[in-house]
Amino acid sequence: xxxxxxxxxxxxxxxxxxxxxxxxxxxxxxxxxxxxxxxxxxxxxxxxxxxxxxxxxxxxxxxxxxxxxxxxxxxxxxxxxxxxxxxxxxxxxxxxxxxxxxxxxxxxxxxxxxxxxxxxxxxxxxxxxxxxxxxxxxxxxxxxxxxxxxxxxxxxxxxxxxxxxxxxxxxxxxxxxxxxxxxxxxxxxxxxxxxxxxxxxxxxxxxxxxxxxxxxxxxxxxxxxxxxxxxxxxxxxxxxxxxxxxxxxxxxxxxxxxxxx
Numbered sequence: 001x002x003x004x005x006x007x008x009x010x011x012x013x014x015x016x017x018x019x020x021x022x023x024x025x026x027x028x029x030x031x032x033x034x035x036x037x038x039x040x041x042x043x044x045x046x047x048x049x050x051x052x053x054x055x056x057x058x059x060x061x062x063x064x065x066x067x068x069x070x071x072x073x074x075x076x077x078x079x080x081x082x083x084x085x086x087x088x089x090x091x092x093x094x095x096x097x098x099x100x101x102x103x104x105x106x107x108x109x110x111x112x113x114x115x116x117x118x119x120x121x122x123x124x125x126x127x128x129x130x131x132x133x134x135x136x137x138x139x140x141x142x143x144x145x146x147x148x149x150x151x152x153x154x155x156x157x158x159x160x161x162x163x164x165x166x167x168x169x170x171x172x173x174x175x176x177x178x179x180x181x182x183x184x185x186x187x188x189x190x191x192x193x194x195x196x197x198x199x200x201x202x203x204x205x206x207x208x209x210x211x212x213x214x215x216x217x218x219x220x221x222x223x224x225x226x227x228x229x230x231x232x233x234x235x236x237x238x239x240x241x242x243x244x245x246x247x248x249x250x251x252x253x254x255x256x257x258x259x260x261x
Contacts, residue, residue, distance in 0.1 A: 003062075004029045004164050004197045005050055010059035012045055012221075019045050021221040022059070027214075029163070032190045032198040034208050034229070037218035038242055043201045044084075046218070047166050050199060051082050064163055078107050081162035081196070083153040083170060093142025097152055100141050101127055104159035124159060131155045131185060147178030151185070158189075167200040171207045183209045205233065205248065205255040217241040235260070 005027040012020040020042045027033060035043045048054040049061050052073040061068045066076055090109050091100055102124040106114055128134045131151045136144065141152060150170050157165060170186070171179045189195055190211030202208070208215075208229075215233050216226040218241070225237045235248040238257060245260035 002029050006062040008060045010056045013057040019221050023223055027197055029197045031214050032212040033214045034212050035201045035216045041218040042221040047168050047201055051166050052076055079163045081157035081165040083157040084168035088153055091141050095141050097139050098137040100152055101156045101159050104156045127155045127159050147174050163196050165196050165198045169201055187211050205257045210253045
């Protein structure tokens with residue numbers, strides 16, 4: 001399968017400290033990756049590199065066939081879908097849900113005087129329906145619950161049919177019902193044959209949706225293990241990643257972890 005992302009001996013150094021340390025990582029277009037690790041492990045930094053929002057100190061990052069530092073990232077970014085808390089803070093709270101999604105067609109945040117084609121409007125409405133948001137189309141983004149805002153961000157990120165979809169802790173701070181609703185939708189999306197390559201950052205194995213195929217475990221900026229989910233997500237690897245004894249169980253394709261001490 002074609003490769004959509006490649007890290008080769010990637011280092012990101014800040015204040016004489018390696019936030020990302022000699023990472024090698026290859027993602028094909030039919031793979032759905034989850035990135036797990038403790039706070040400060042470098043997970044979000046990896047996602048920023050994949051989103052072309054940061055550059056490595058050394059090593060090479062190739063995104064959708066283009067090497068960072070040798071390509072125009074502004075032409076590359078429309079091919080990448082991104083949903084993150086940082087992105088949510090940039091969305092005007094007075095923007096309608098429909099416009100939050102629609103403006104992705106022109107890669108802007110906040111509708112002004114730009115004009116959109118009917119095909120864009122129909123696409124935005126269809127995406128809202130797919131993520132169970134069509135009844136909120138006229139609501140203001142700032143009036144939504146956390147769970148609704150998370151789904152709107154994801155709907156926006158898939159509006160332009162990206163070739164790579166990046167999700168930074170999409171279920172963080174959600175209550176149980178909102179979390180499970182979103183994980184169900186993400187699982188359905190991940191298993192669809194037309195879905196692009198995906199990377200999802202999280203802290204918890206319980207938040208891995210169905211349909212995800214691979215995992216990368218990160219600690220102190222370095223890769224502990226990476227590969228197919230069924231082989232790599234083990235109690236031994238989680239124990240090394242988080243630094244405490246951990247037991248792992250699986251039921252119906254979903255995982256659960258707890259301290260084994």
